[in-house]
Amino acid sequence: MAAEGVEEKGRRTKVMVAIDESECSRYALEWALHHLAEPLASSLPLLLFTVQPFNTLGYIPAAAAGYGSAHALAAVPPAPGLIKSLQEHQRKIALSLLESAEDLCATKGVVTEKITEVGDPKEAICEAVEKFKINLLIMGSHGRGALQRLLVC
Template structure:
């Protein structure tokens, strides 16, 4: 008795993107190696998290050091950066996988929390993200977004490491 092949299933794949080469490498790797595998109709969700702004206390403990004009400029910069990253990510998708349906999300908050929350809220089947490849000391002080997501997201998380320039493995 042969297995019946039904209509393609919808599969949601969330790809976390930021300004780094590592996130764009992870996106490209996903487009080449994850999409269209099996009997799926993939939906790619590109997620950019605008990190919270730092608040520096002043001597009078008001919590504000910068003028409202400066804060507005920083918010505009963050939005412009997010828009630029999304444009580049969508261009990459169009070049490498024309048929894939792409959705975009720009959220505010700590990237660790945003990725975990969006993965659950959107009921994604997989999260794909790059790894900055920090060493032990940087990871200790800065934290590892990918490690946090691997530990806390309820669906599979694929962490794509960028090959080192001196990595001569065959392709």
């Protein structure tokens, strides 16, 4: 049944797999390749999508920056070099995730297109679905129950 949705009534379905560093994400990609590999191999490229989270490092405690005691209340802005270093690190992680996913897809003969965005993952995934006119979104679950999702989101 899942494979029928990839090429329905002669129209080609755009499929996107949202990936991150979690095991659930890796499983979602493996599931897609197991259940949809044949239709995907003859379809549009599979979109591999990942999000680099915003660097929320606005101010850091003075003690963490090396100023004063551990109980210091003052906050100092992080050094521009630190922010740039963190952003570069996040970019490298995202590219590594995409390359690893692309390699896995290649073993099944599935052509991919890699996309990375910066922002809040929930918003970025929704925006990507609209922007790229995605018909089928595949993503892993974070494993939280309904109550935890309600409290955390």
